[in-house]
Amino acid sequence: MKLSQILKQNAPSLSFEVFPPKTTTSFESVKHAVEAIAELHPSFMSVTYGAGGGTSEYTLEIAQNIAKEHGVPTLAHLTCVSSTKDTVHKMISAIKDAGIDNVMALRGDIPENMKDRDRSGWCYRHATDLIREIKESGADLCIGGACYPEIHPESANQRDDIKYLKEKVDAGCEFLTTQMFFDNNLLYNFLYKIREAGITVPVIPGIMPITNANQVERAIKLSGSFMPQRFKSLVDKFGSSPDAMKQAGIAYATDQIIDLYANGITNVHVYSMNKPDVAQSIQSNLSAIIGRS
Numbered sequence: 001m002k003l004s005q006i007l008k009q010n011a012p013s014l015s016f017e018v019f020p021p022k023t024t025t026s027f028e029s030v031k032h033a034v035e036a037i038a039e040l041h042p043s044f045m046s047v048t049y050g051a052g053g054g055t056s057e058y059t060l061e062i063a064q065n066i067a068k069e070h071g072v073p074t075l076a077h078l079t080c081v082s083s084t085k086d087t088v089h090k091m092i093s094a095i096k097d098a099g100i101d102n103v104m105a106l107r108g109d110i111p112e113n114m115k116d117r118d119r120s121g122w123c124y125r126h127a128t129d130l131i132r133e134i135k136e137s138g139a140d141l142c143i144g145g146a147c148y149p150e151i152h153p154e155s156a157n158q159r160d161d162i163k164y165l166k167e168k169v170d171a172g173c174e175f176l177t178t179q180m181f182f183d184n185n186l187l188y189n190f191l192y193k194i195r196e197a198g199i200t201v202p203v204i205p206g207i208m209p210i211t212n213a214n215q216v217e218r219a220i221k222l223s224g225s226f227m228p229q230r231f232k233s234l235v236d237k238f239g240s241s242p243d244a245m246k247q248a249g250i251a252y253a254t255d256q257i258i259d260l261y262a263n264g265i266t267n268v269h270v271y272s273m274n275k276p277d278v279a280q281s282i283q284s285n286l287s288a289i290i291g292r293s
């Protein structure tokens, strides 16, 4: 099922993100975790694409399993930064052949060893190039893209970031999922600005439940997200106790999600990091709101 259809629904709903295994040995444990999350029957599940495409076949295998065995609508991520046109076309066909109707078209992070290279010969310099390629291929896929309420780390300013985001949407992107954020006001300001810029597609907020103190540093490094004082106090107080931190992190994420629903957002995407217990706890906390326990 296409996400463009799902996102038309007005009732509050949750979706979850999982990532593929990095090695064959961890495949089975990841598959079990993903299946446990699929059994929660979220509105959809997304499967990330390993940086540089190294684990691309696992992305598809996991995504196919979610769609076919569990009947959960699936979104397969695809990055393009180090890809040839041939690789991209093979991936587009493989996604369709796997019975998946949705693709998250991403540029991907530029690998360290490519950062100083001349980019003029690259097939894909931006996600927009990939979106155009998918559209031109004629594949019947619903295409999503990434957006950054706190601007992308490479962007000089938010005005340029939003200008390029508009190009991405005009190229054929039907919905946007946000980078994680810990202060909902940043999202509301961003939504106001992009709507003013004429971007009207659905925006799915991405919420990352921080369930251990080590995750905090990694999350900030990855996303550059602002940490509100309320969140910092929680990590200072509970960070040294794994169980307490997990409970507090889930409560913080739940609180963020309830505020988003209360302010008119319908679908919220949870970066559930292959942790069924975290996904289950958040879903239970919201059971009366989303009508699922």
Ligand code: FAD
Pocket: 047, 048, 049, 050, 051, 052, 077, 078, 079, 105, 106, 107, 108, 109, 110, 125, 126, 127, 128, 145, 146, 147, 152, 153, 154, 155, 160, 161, 164, 165, 168, 177, 178, 179, 180, 206
């Ligand atoms: P783009 O949209 O191309 O933007 C990258 C930068 O280029 C931005 O600064 C933008 O403003 C600028 N830009 C865009 N167009 C132009 C233009 N025409 N001229 C000049 N500048 C321009 N990474 C993975 O490896 N695998 C994943 O599965 C994955 N999933 C993600 C899911 C979400 C929801 C998010 C938010 C990120 C995800 N990432 C993933 C990380 C993502 O790959 C990185 O953030 C990457 O650096 C940018 O990808 P993008 O698609 O947003 O790039």
